[in-house]
Amino acid sequence: MTREEKVLNSLLQHPLLKDKYGLSMESQVTLDQAMNSEKRIIKLLALLSQKATNIHSNKSDKEFLREIMKELNS
């Protein structure tokens, strides 16, 4: 599992997802699976998790933010 996926799966365990969004993660999720999820919150968390290992990321901050906003507005 990559660093980003570890971070993502930790985030997906938060009780708010279950309480407010009715989501329950029973197994580990890959980044691709999360990015393709129908649930916006999961997609958003997946996108944000990419920031975990920023030093290895090829995206600039600007590109990254644009991608997030695009996803949010879609």
Added chain:
Amino acid sequence: MIITNIHIENFKCYAGDNILNPGSRLNLLVGENGEGKTVFYDAILWLINGSHQQDIREIVSAFAIKNNTEGKGSISVTIRGEDADKNKIKLSRSFRWRETHSILQKDSPEELRAFLTKPNGERQTLKEQAAIQLFFPPELMKYSLFKGEGELRILENEDSLKNLVNLFSDARFFERVYDATKTIQGALKTVVDRSVAKNKKAKVDLEKLQKTEAANGRKKASILNKIKDNERQRENAEAIINDAENAIDKAEELKSTTDSIKEKKEEIERVKKIINAKPSLTNSLFDDLWILKDFEPIFMEFKSKVEEADVARRKIQSEFDIEQGRKQGIAEGISTLLDSEDTPLDINVPSQQVMEELIRDEHCKVCDRPAPKGSSQYEFMRGRLEKFLESQKPKSNRDIEANQEQALKHTFIRELISFNTIFSQKTLDMRELGIKIKESEKFLESRRNDLFQLESELDELEQERNNIVSQSDDSEETLSRKLKDHRGASNDLSDWKDDYRDLQGELRKIEEDISANQTKIDKLRDSSAGASTEKNNLTLINDALKIIEETKKKELLTFVQKLTEVSNDYYKRMNFDNFTGRISIELEDGKGLNPRINIFVITDERKMKAKHLNKSTETSVHLSVLFAVSKLAESSDLFERTPIFMDAPVSSFGETKRGQFLEVLSELENQIFITSKDYTQIDASGKISLSKPLNQIPGQNKFWLRLKRPFNDEQLSTLNTEIQTL
């Protein structure tokens, strides 16, 4: 990075070429005091930091200078290592030196050179700092080099542990995610607020709320600064208290003794004053009366004789008075008879009647001649009659006495009796004086005894004070200062703690205000028309932010719990069969995304900072946490494992505990260099040998650092340490 070779040339007591090929785990360097262990550590430090303004004679080997016939040479420290990718790195610091007319100077600039050789043989030059960082990353440098036990205290700085935990736990990744999410939140808020501002009233309300938000933010920042300052002040106070604490018992004992000495001296002065104030007995001794000191018996004899004389006198007087009385009685009888006509006069003495007749008739019937008035005959007769009549008058006692004869003509009894009275009083006065003098002497004697006692007690107290000072590592002045500092710092700390509570209260209040204000802003945004997409996105981002923040805290907590568990494991093994309590590593509440991390030791449900324990326990706490961090960091991909150098880190440990400590070190994956004066011994003849068989000495690789013999213990230029691989 693993160090594969250390080469020390002409550095201090390491003359010539000295090579050490370490193992990848525990490397134990043993040696007696003063034979090169700490210099080995200094060589590594010189490699990393350089000479700065140091006099080169302080680092160039005196042995090498003296024995070099050319008067010139070089000094260098080189380490070679290999990283996880099998790259070989060489790092070397050196310069050339020359001695001319006893003046030692650099013959070339001091250089730090670094090379990297890849597995394929390709070689490249590295920038110096980059090379140093390959061996000792800056984030880890201060956790890799420890000179003595004191430097292990670095973990007492809560920021140190916080930094280490952030470095090696996954919590740091969440921080990056959080920062990115916060940026997006800000952008969305701007869009939504623009939509809110389209409504005039909502715009005014929003601006007002945003102003309040900004003001609250400033206020909160100010409170946080005050809290930070308060924490710093408390740390300073705690440091002073801690520094003084080891000496505090002695200092208080010293103060108490000093106060007692002062009181004793005052008491002595008071007694001396009393003694000096007592009237001089000299006056009394030379008083008029004192001459009569032994007078009483003489006086008693005198008194007795006077009384006897007085008795005799009165007896004589009494007999005389009786005789006189008898005579007076006869005279009075005769006088009575003369008054009566019946009593015939003596033939030669005319009676009163006859004389009166003669005078009346102016004719002397005795000589039968006329005696006219005024004549001598007349006067003679009148005179006789007057005398006669006078003699018949009743006489007073005094007159009787005056006319009486004295029994004793001169007696001086009266004077003697008055002397009796005077001397009797003097005798009483003398007795009183005698008593007074005795009492005074007794009083003074008693005071002198008191004084002697007080002076003995003073001597004892001063001896006690000297003992206290001699048993302490500090001078009397330092102990007094430490006590004063401790008391001052304790009071300050108490005040700072009160202030801290107040500030925390203010912080809570402002956070409540911020939260309440935020709720109003959110409500305003929600209720405004338009930008519904942005509003929904903002809600999503807010939720994401909350999830990230709380997950990070949870990760941190998990790591800290794990760290506590692993630390206690090392701690127990290092202190096997000793009472130690247990380590507790805790996050401070309410510190946001970067809470401070504190290390405590819990014993009997009492929580203490490690610095308040005895030295060896404190050291073992720090080492345990350090090793635990190192262990947990093995799963981190951030850094390669760095070598650790420790110069005599456990000098306060007893032999058993040192053995346990080294056993724990042996099991660590890190490459460790540790110097120790254990495992060598000196016999009666001065010969040094190993104190245990080699197989009983812990460590993957063992080295013996020792001075070549013979050497002159007063000449630096005879010292030359050799490194022997055991």
